Amino acid sequence: MGYNIVSATYHFAANKMFVAFDEGFGQQRVCAACGTYVEVDLSPWFGLNN
Known part of the structure; x- marks a missing residue:
């Protein structure tokens, strides 16, 4: 009976998030x-400053 549920994961090496x-x-x-x-x-x- 929940609502406003988010599924998220983070790929550290690629510096990307998926939601x-x-x-x-x-x-x-x-x-x-x-x-x-x-x-x-x-x-x-969060990337490196070149």
Whole structure:
């Protein structure tokens, strides 16, 4: 019966995060872990300054 559930993982070597969000309700609900993940490049914030 939860809502606003996020599934996230981080790839340290690539400096990228992947996140997905729960969608729908009841029988049509797609849990975050089974949904579509969005790739977020974290290099602008946590990358090395060259």
